Amino acid sequence: MKTDNGLYFKRNNLDRLFPFYVLINSDLIIEAYGPSMKKLHANCLKTLFTDSFKLIRPVESQVEFDTLVRLAGSLVIIKGTSGAITTSIKGQFESYDQEQKLLFIGSPWFNSIEELTITGLSINDFAHIDPTIDLLHLLKSQEIINEDLIRLVTTINEQKNKLKKGEKIILNTLEKERELNKLKTDFVTITSHEFRTPLACISSSVELIQFNNRPVINADYAQRHLTNIMSEVDHLSKLIDEILTVGQMESAGLRCKKETVNIDDIINTIIDNISAIQNDGRSVTVIRNGIPKVLLADPILLNHVLKYLIANALKYSESQKQPILTLVYRTKQLVIRVKDFGMGIPYIEQDKVFQAFFRAGNVHHIKGNGLGLFISKNIVELHGGQIRLKSTPNVSTEFSILLPLQ
Structure with missing residues (x-):
């Protein structure tokens, strides 16, 4: 309470009413x-x-008791100079009772809850009638709103990321759909051409034989056309086999039945068979490095891959020096390299050669369906191996097969 001689409160009431008070004597x-x-x-x-x-406001050159008495009732700001925390406190001096004493009553002022937290204070450290409490509640509310806003922004960003991922999945799905449609189109285009050409040759040969249907038919003439028919039938048979193989791969129905194989026997048989029908008389040079080791593989599937690579090496290097097949036995790996010295593959198309139905732009004049390398890659990977390409246009092409050894 306030008397004519100044404020008077019992000390215990001072603690409750003005928790930040300071009582000083003369x-x-x-x-x-x-x-x-x-x-x-x-x-x-x-x-x-x-x-x-330290008296911050008003600024006084020398602070004495009389100076503070003169400031009684006015707004002053003091700041602690001792302790780890020096917080500014706004308040006023009042005379205390009839004694020669001054009572400073006030409270610290904060611009954020963080500033309050640093001091180690809490809202309970303030008097219930202190207007700072209202500010602190407002600051606390602002802090809660900010936290809610941060959570909201975080949630929005998470949803945006989910939408981006969903968009990416949809775009990937659409891309795969386009690729599938392209594969279907390529399949229809290529297989239609591949079937139509041999059928036309067979039909033409049959018509010529029928046209020359005399009591005595020239044996050489008939044999030539019958050979054409058998060649085209064989081509059709191979095409159908490759299409069926692709179908098995797509349905995970192609199985690898491994057994101990003699890779030299397989290679020699393939080279002998292909060389026998090679028009330009070329064969394949075989080079062996290292000590032969046991190879576990599916002989039928491995034969398919090697036969395809060797036949292609001859087909795409016509009139050039003969291809080279190199066997390299490493500690735990067999490397089979098939290299030709023909037209090569354009650099910009080399990353597509193992795709189904793909054919390089410089080989469209040569018969093929674009399935061989696709099938070969899948067969090699089925054996736990890898197939690699190295090609320089108009210089050479080399396919390397890397298979694990026991």
Whole structure:
């Protein structure tokens, strides 16, 4: 309460009503201070006020007791100079009872809850009637709103990321759909051409034989056309086999039945058979490096791959020096290299050669269906191996097969 001689409260009421108070005598000695002030500025009791606090507002060149008496009732700002935390406190000085004492009552001012947290104070350290409480509640509300806003922004960003992922999945699905449609179109185009050409040859040969249907038919004439028919039938048979093989791969129905195989026997048989029908009389040079080791593989599937690569090496290097097949036995790996010295593969198309139905732009004048390398790659991978390409246009092409050894 306030009397004619100044404020008067019992000390225990001061602690409750003004937790940040400071009581000083006429010698500027601090006689008492509030429990919350102790949290900010410890060990101030019995010290000079000017040693523990600095008068920030108004600025006074020299602070004496009379100076503070003169400031009674006016807004002042003091700041602690002792302790780890030096917080500014707004308040006012009042005369205390009839004694020659001054009572500073006030409270610290904060711009954020973070500033409050740094001091170690909580809202409970303030008087219930302190207007700072209202500010702190507002700041707390602002902090909650900010946290909610951050959570909202985070949620929105998460949803955006999910939408982007969903969009990516949809685009990938559409791309795969386009690729599938292209494969279907290529399949129809290529297989139609591949079937139509041999059928036309067979039909033509049959018509010529029928046209020359005389009691005595020239044996050489008939044999020539019958050979054409058998060749085209064989081509059709191979095409159908490759299409069926692709179908088995797509349905995961192609199985690898491994057994011990003699790779030299397989290669020699293939080269002998292909060389026998090679029009330009070329064969394949075989080079062997290392000590032969046991190879576990499916002989039928491995034969298919090697036969295809060797036949292609001859087909795409017509009138050039003969291809080279190199066997390299490593500690745990067999490397089979088939190299020709023909037209090569354009650089920009080399990453597509193992795709189904793909044919390089410089070989469209040569018979083929674009399935061989696709099938070969799948067979090699079925054996736990790899197939690689190295080609220089108009110089050479080399396919390397890497198979694991026991």
